[in-house]
Amino acid sequence: xxxxxxxxxxxxxxxxxxxxxxxxxxxxxxxxxxxxxxxxxxxxxxxxxxxxxxxxxxxxxxxxxxxxxxxxxxxxxxxxxxxxxxxxxxxxxxxxxxxxxxxxxxxxxxxxxxxxxxxxxxxxxxxxxxxxxxxxxxxxxxxxxxxxxxxxxxxxxxxxxxxxxxxxxxxxxxxxxxxxxxxxxxxxxxxxxxxxxxxxxxxxxxxxxxxxxxxxxxxxxxxxxxxxxxxxxxxxxxxxxxxxxxxxxxxxxxxxxxxxxxxxxxxxxxxxxxxxxxxxxxxxxxxxxxxxxxxxxxxxxxxxxxxxxxx
Amino acid sequence: xxxxxxxxxxxxxxxxxxxxxxxxxxxxxxxxxxxxxxxxxxxxxxxxxxxxxxxxxxxxxxxxxxxxxxxxxxxxxxxxxxxxxxxxxxxxxxxxxxxxxxxxxxxxxxxxxxxxxxxxxxxxxxxxxxxxxxxxxxxxxxxxxxxxxxxxxxxxxxxxxxxxxxxxxxxxxxxxxxxxxxxxxxxxxxxxxxxxxxxxxxxxxxxxxxxxxxxxxxxxxxxxxxxxxxxxxxxxxxxxxxxxxxxx
Ligand SMILES: Cc1cc2nc3c(=O)[nH]c(=O)nc-3n(C[C@H](O)[C@H](O)[C@H](O)COP(=O)(O)OP(=O)(O)OC[C@H]3O[C@@H](n4cnc5c(N)ncnc54)[C@H](O)[C@@H]3O)c2cc1C
Ligand SMILES: Cc1cc2nc3c(=O)[nH]c(=O)nc-3n(C[C@H](O)[C@H](O)[C@H](O)COP(=O)(O)O)c2cc1C
Ligand code: FES
Numbered sequence: 001x002x003x004x005x006x007x008x009x010x011x012x013x014x015x016x017x018x019x020x021x022x023x024x025x026x027x028x029x030x031x032x033x034x035x036x037x038x039x040x041x042x043x044x045x046x047x048x049x050x051x052x053x054x055x056x057x058x059x060x061x062x063x064x065x066x067x068x069x070x071x072x073x074x075x076x077x078x079x080x081x082x083x084x085x086x087x088x089x090x091x092x093x094x095x096x097x098x099x100x101x102x103x104x105x106x107x108x109x110x111x112x113x114x115x116x117x118x119x120x121x122x123x124x125x126x127x128x129x130x131x132x133x134x135x136x137x138x139x140x141x142x143x144x145x146x147x148x149x150x151x152x153x154x155x156x157x158x159x160x161x162x163x164x165x166x167x168x169x170x171x172x173x174x175x176x177x178x179x180x181x182x183x184x185x186x187x188x189x190x191x192x193x194x195x196x197x198x199x200x201x202x203x204x205x206x207x208x209x210x211x212x213x214x215x216x217x218x219x220x221x222x223x224x225x226x227x228x229x230x231x232x233x234x235x236x237x238x239x240x241x242x243x244x245x246x247x248x249x250x251x252x253x254x255x256x257x258x259x260x261x262x263x264x265x266x267x268x269x270x271x272x273x274x275x276x277x278x279x280x281x282x283x284x285x286x287x288x289x290x291x292x293x294x295x296x297x298x299x300x301x302x303x304x305x306x307x308x309x310x311x
Numbered sequence: 312x313x314x315x316x317x318x319x320x321x322x323x324x325x326x327x328x329x330x331x332x333x334x335x336x337x338x339x340x341x342x343x344x345x346x347x348x349x350x351x352x353x354x355x356x357x358x359x360x361x362x363x364x365x366x367x368x369x370x371x372x373x374x375x376x377x378x379x380x381x382x383x384x385x386x387x388x389x390x391x392x393x394x395x396x397x398x399x400x401x402x403x404x405x406x407x408x409x410x411x412x413x414x415x416x417x418x419x420x421x422x423x424x425x426x427x428x429x430x431x432x433x434x435x436x437x438x439x440x441x442x443x444x445x446x447x448x449x450x451x452x453x454x455x456x457x458x459x460x461x462x463x464x465x466x467x468x469x470x471x472x473x474x475x476x477x478x479x480x481x482x483x484x485x486x487x488x489x490x491x492x493x494x495x496x497x498x499x500x501x502x503x504x505x506x507x508x509x510x511x512x513x514x515x516x517x518x519x520x521x522x523x524x525x526x527x528x529x530x531x532x533x534x535x536x537x538x539x540x541x542x543x544x545x546x547x548x549x550x551x552x553x554x555x556x557x558x559x
Contacts, residue, residue: 033530040528040546043313056531064534064541069522071532073359080524085531085541219522229358281525282358284399285315 013295014305017051017273019250020173020198022107022134024051024273027263027306028291031254031277032057032111032139032177033082035287037096039103044284047104049291054109054201054275055092055100057139058127060119062088072210072219077229077256078278079208081222084113084142089123097130107134111177114152115145117165125169136172138162141179141204141226153179153204156191163195173198175252180232180239181207189243201252201275202240206232229278232256237269244270258286260293264301267309314339319398321390322372328454331422332388333366336373338398343368345405346429347498347518347550350375351526353397354383360399361387362526362545364498364518366425367432373400376425376454402526403549406430406516411439412494418481418507420446420499424455426518427498431462440464442492444484446503450475482510495553508553515553519544 015026030038032054038047047053065085072079086092100108110127114120124136140153140162152158159176166174176192178185180203189200205226210219218224236255244251253271257263258279266274279286294306303309319338327333343365350373351360361383367374379388390396406426411434419427424445434441442465447453449472459466467484468476477484481503485492495515497507504517521544524532528546535542537555542548 036529036531043527044315045312064536065531068533068535070534071359071522071524071530073357076358078358078524080530080532082531082534085534281530282353282360284525284527284529 013298013303014307015291015294017306019135019252019273022173024107026051026291026294027267027271027273028287028294029054029109029252029273029275030280030287031275032109032137033080034277034280037092037100039099041280041284042103045288048106049288050104050106051273052107052109052135053100053104054111054137055096056086057084057111057113058086058089058092058123059084059113059115060089060122062086062091067221069219069221070225072225074208074210074227075231077227077231078281079210079220079225079227080205081220081225083222089126093126093130097133101132105132108132109135109137109175111137111139113139113142114162115142117162120162121165121169124166124174128170128172134172135175135199136166136170137175137177137201138166139177139204141177141181151179151181153188154182156188159188160191160195163192163197167196175199175201177201177204177254178239178243179204180235180255185239186242186246189247193247193249197249199250199252200243200247201254202243202271203232203236203255206235228255230256230258233258233262237265240266240271241269257290260290260297263290263294264297264303264309267306313342313401317397317399319373319396321392321394321396323392324388324390327376329451331376331378331454333374333376334387336375336396336398337371338373339400340368340371340373342401344401345407346433347405347426348401348403349426349526349549351399351402351523352387354386356386357383359524360526362402362520362523364422364426364429366428368429374425376422378422399526403545404547406496406518406550408434408437408439410494411441411496412492412513414490414492415439415441415494415496416485416490416492417441417443418446418495418497418499419443420481420503421452422454423497423499423503423518424459427496428455428458430496431459431464435462435464441496442490443467444469444481446470446481446499447475448472480506482507485511505558508556508558516550517553517556518549519551520549521545
């Protein structure tokens with residue numbers, strides 16, 4: 001009885017947000033590569049509490065990925081060089097998605113990777129129409145095998161080419177996940193928007209490396225890898241701010257988010273929703289804990305509805 | 312669903328070797344199903360958790376034995392009884408004792424000894440009599456000799472420099488002692504595991520290590536190419552069957 005009175009005195013906190021026409025019950029989305037296909041994490045909690053899930057980067061053919069070690073630690077972060085290990089789009093559709101749908105009933109974000117424009121296009125064509133897949137997220141941090149190995153995401157025209165090619169084969173909203181390893185992220189964001197992107201995810205990992213003092217050799221077999229985790233939060237936040245002020249499409253903030261306060265800060269910088277990556281690897285309950293902590297954080301900062309933040 | 316009670320209290324943290332400590336922890340142990348499973352420890356001041364095998368479980372206490380090799384294990388070594396640790400428990404597949412043959416031999420080197428100890432105890436509790444052979448570089452690096460002796464099972468030690476037990480490798484002991492095992496379990500440094508798999512014609516199970524991102528299957532940082540496809544050392548492993556392994 002006392003409990004009810006107590007909660008009745010509080011204004012209801014509305015966690016709902018929108019990514020274009022896609023409504024999420026809260027803004028918290030596990031980021032690609034840090035949550036598999038979701039169902040494995042239901043050992044830890046009911047993943048239906050999540051706003052959405054971005055599944056592991058998927059390519060046309062199965063990929064084993066890079067040699068071990070694939071991971072190095074750094075202060076408040078980590079470096080990974082998984083190399084897009086995934087079973088390929090067909091197995092994702094026939095084996096992973098059905099299991100994912102049993103554990104999660106909300107909108108799914110399909111994270112698609114490619115080493116050629118044709119590969120992106122073919123993956124998107126096949127994922128289009130799959131139940132619950134409501135957004136395609138293009139990981140453009142992969143090297144373009146036809147472009148001298150330069151990552152698609154580092155060049156405005158290649159990003160635009162990928163978006164245009166993909167938009168021809170799908171009616172799903174297409175989000176481009178931008179690489180921070182560029183001189184001018186705003187130029188790339190604008191190129192994606194002009195090419196027809198429906199939204200952006202900002203950011204993917206920063207390129208980094210570590211050397212083992214004992215062996216004097218790089219820790220990671222592939223030498224370099226993607227730097228992520230709490231350490232990158234200020235960089236990600238800055239880029240979300242810059243990009244969301246330059247485009248008129250929704251932005252998903254990603255990079256270093258680990259707390260409910262981080263979520264609010266990302267949304268104040270212009271994000272409509274937030275992806276959480278590395279935090280899940282350190283605390284398997286991270287996303288659930290953030291969602292649970294959001295109402296109190298909103299109350300503390302006088303926020304009644306999350307959609308009043310962001311854009 | 313797994314419990315999110317991940318708080319463990321240190322009851323003891325003492326040196327048991329030149330560079331090795333034994334930590335006794337109190338906390339939930341119900342989720343462990345097999346010997347050879349590991350825990351993933353959040354070490355204050357470090358981002359990634361540190362995976363350590365379980366050496367023993369008694370009621371709600373858990374023993375781990377670890378070498379001090381870098382910053383994380385150094386911090387662990389400096390912790391005191393009464394302090395608390397955030398630990399993810401019961402990770403990985405562990406050893407399967409259902410296919411141990413008639414005469415299983417357990418082979419361990421260095422900090423491969425702790426999981427082999429828990430395996431030996433588990434086998435004894437299940438009326439299986441294993442033979443244990445431990446290998447070390449020298450007597451200065453030996454650990455857990457007394458604990459294994461107290462198990463009261465056939466037990467041998469080999470040292471590379473002959474400073475204790477038999478001189479040579481664990482596989483040499485099988486030959487010199489005329490042992491006739493029909494199944495093996497092994498945990499230790501990679502060169503040792505490779506030699507064991509190469510030299511023993513019997514089937515067996517091997518526990519592997521890898522640098523881990525999560526330790527519970529989410530990141531694919533620990534993948535291994537096996538004869539049965541890609542597997543995660545932290546999830547489908549760390550224990551693999553000998554015939555799954557591809558040695559390069
Ligand atoms: C399944 C499993 C079980 C293990 N069981 C034991 C055990 O019972 N006793 C024991 O002493 N050691 C064990 N190890 C090794 C132990 O995890 C490392 O020695 C420890 O992580 C080193 O941390 P550090 O910070 O002291 O060293 P640093 O070298 O500073 O660590 C840097 C990073 O590399 C990782 N790393 C370094 N060496 C290893 C290694 N050999 N294996 C995996 N990750 C490593 C660390 O976790 C950390 O992320 C096990 C490893 C695995 C994978
Ligand atoms: C182990 C690991 C694997 C990742 N795999 C992918 C991937 O397949 N596709 C992708 O777009 N991003 C991938 N990322 C990047 C994350 O989705 C995220 O953008 C990045 O880690 C920054 O967020 P964080 O600091 O919250 O981790 C991966 C990150 C990590 C740590
Ligand atoms: S360490 Fe993350 S999947 Fe094994």
